Amino acid sequence: MLSILFLSLIAVAPSVFAHGFLGQVAIDGKWYAGNVPNNYKGPSPIRLVNDIGPVKGSSNDDLMCGLSAQKAAMVVPANPGSKVTFQWSGGGGQKWPHNTGPLMTYMASCGSTSCGQFDPSGAQWFKIDEVGRKSDGNWYQMDISKGASFDVSLPQDLAPGGYLIRHEILALHLAVSMGGAEFYPSCTQVQIGGNGSGKPNATVSFPGAYSDSDPGIYDPTIYDSGSQYTFPGGPVSNLAATSDSLGAPASGSASFPSGTAAPSPSPSGGSGSGSGSSSSGGNGGSSSSATSPTSASSSSSGGSQGGGSCSLKRKKSSPGNNNHPRHYSRIMKRIMHHATAVSSF
Ligand SMILES: *[C@@H]1O[C@H](CO)[C@@H](O)[C@H](O)[C@H]1NC(C)=O
Ligand SMILES: *[C@@H]1O[C@H](CO)[C@@H](O)[C@H](O)[C@H]1NC(C)=O
Secondary structure (H helix, E strand, O other): OHHHHHHHHHHOOOHHHOOEEEEEEEEOOEEEEOOEOOEOOOOOOEOEOOOOOOEOOOOOHHHOOOOOOEOOOOOEEEOOOOEEEEEEEEHHHOOOOOOOOOEEEEEEEOOOOOOOOOOOOOOOEEEEEEEOEOOOOOEHHHHHHOOOEEEEEOOOOEOOEEEEEEEEEEEOOOOOOOOOOEEEEEEEEEEEOOOOOEOOOOOEOOOOOOOOOOOOOOOOOOOOOOOOOOOOOOOOOOOOOOEEEEEOOOOOOOOOOOOOOOOOOOOOOOOOOOOOOOOOOOOOOOOOOOOOOOOOOOOOOOOOOOHHHHOOOOOOOOHHHHHOHHHHHHHHHHHHHHHHHHHOO
């Protein structure tokens, strides 16, 4: 047991990188680069957060769009039914590091304000999608941690206008403790065309939609693959995504409209990913996309907090779990997972 704990300690060592962010996003196959947290390189529709670490606590204002999220420069075109692809990244060019917990997607109208200027305080969010465990008992998030992207097709009857798409990973590897859940919200600014007229039948606010004691946020049975998972944030709205699915990893790093190279390698992982990726992979060139950068407002907000805030809190080495044989295989899985993460770095 001691040696297992010791190994586990070593395996978890590169903790500075053990968090992540939404690295890039595609609308109907057109990729847009996101900025590495706290490292602004160019205009993006993804609101820039200032650290790869998680949002903690259900009353945190950063639950809106992520840690100290800044308004983004671009509002990119989409339509009802458009396929939106999210590619998450880990810190330091690694893949997304966590594998336990759901993926949820919300939208909120920016109203009469351009989404590039929209303040999400008081935004009315409606949930369009949620995925948890797959039929094999593993979480979709496990595929994300292997480099997969995630596709959500927008609601069919979405009314035209500006919206924030709030796509969120809820990492629950520490959720056996109250307050252990890690929230990774992201906000992407889109302008919906077409002529839909749907209105959401219910909306929630952030913060407000979640409570630290919600069964899907504090979950002592989270590692019991037989347990029923209860999504937080209420049911999916009548304006629901028309489909969702895991996708091939993005085939490369999208570039910024200015032509600035994306600052860090994208999840290149999937060796055999070539076939499926519908992405216009090398849209590197002089892409002066059909987008409307309102203003490249955000400046590279200097060096605020460093990596210090995001060191991985190791799971309490729960001596109480000793009578659960399954616990050992879980530890082994974690070791294997981290070991491969280290060797692939
Ligand atoms: C609705 O919008 C679509 C796409 O813009 C267009 O093709 C269609 O003709 C419009 N329908 C009506 C009834 O305006
Ligand atoms: C909204 O509609 C969805 C889908 O029909 C339904 O599951 C949900 O319960 C509705 N919510 C409310 C508050 O009526």
